Amino acid sequence: MRTLVLNAGYEPLSVVTSRRAALLVMRGKASILAEDGSPIVSPSTLVPRPSVILLHRYVRVVRRRPAAPSRRGILRRDRRACAYCGKPAATVDHVIPRSRGGDSSWENLVACCGPCNVRKGDKTLEQLGWSLRLTPKAPPHHLWLPQELEAPHEAWMPFLDHAPA
Numbered sequence: 543m544r545t546l547v548l549n550a551g552y553e554p555l556s557v558v559t560s561r562r563a564a565l566l567v568m569r570g571k572a573s574i575l576a577e578d579g580s581p582i583v584s585p586s587t588l589v590p591r592p593s594v595i596l597l598h599r600y601v602r603v604v605r606r607r608p609a610a611p612s613r614r615g616i617l618r619r620d621r622r623a624c625a626y627c628g629k630p631a632a633t634v635d636h637v638i639p640r641s642r643g644g645d646s647s648w649e650n651l652v653a654c655c656g657p658c659n660v661r662k663g664d665k666t667l668e669q670l671g672w673s674l675r676l677t678p679k680a681p682p683h684h685l686w687l688p689q690e691l692e693a694p695h696e697a698w699m700p701f702l703d704h705a706p707a
């Protein structure tokens with residue numbers, strides 16, 4: 543069981559085991575915002591199993607830059623839909639081809655289906671008369687801060703809205 547930990551400012555901070563989260567609550571360092579139902583039994587007490595906790599003291603976080611884009615990350619961001627035609631995508635494409643100075647950034651990589659990838663080759667969108675169905679950009683903060691948030695619990699969703707973009 544995992545628990546979402548929110549910083550005192552309500553932004554998602556990390557994901558810990560619910561046992562560790564319960565310990566933080568018992569020590570008065572955090573309060574429970576959402577419970578999971580089945581309580582945790584410890585030798586001396588019965589505590590609700592936290593699904594989301596809020597830290598009482600603000601933890602200063604060093605802002606990490608978004609991770610370098612991976613093929614998996616690009617496909618996930620674009621929901622596995624081709625940025626050019628919308629069909630299911632399994633490859634990624636450099637919008638501005640590398641041969642024309644395009645870099646491998648979140649802003650220049652998009653999900654792409656096989657046929658579009660072949661047709662596009664080393665050409666630019668202008669040459670093909672194509673346009674993008676989305677504006678490629680780095681994924682929102684909460685998708686890359688704690689890695690576990692890639693597969694968030696249902697109960698966490700309302701709290702993830704507070705994530706800074």
Ligand SMILES: [Zn+2]
Nearest residue numbers: 624627655658
């Ligand atoms: Zn396509």
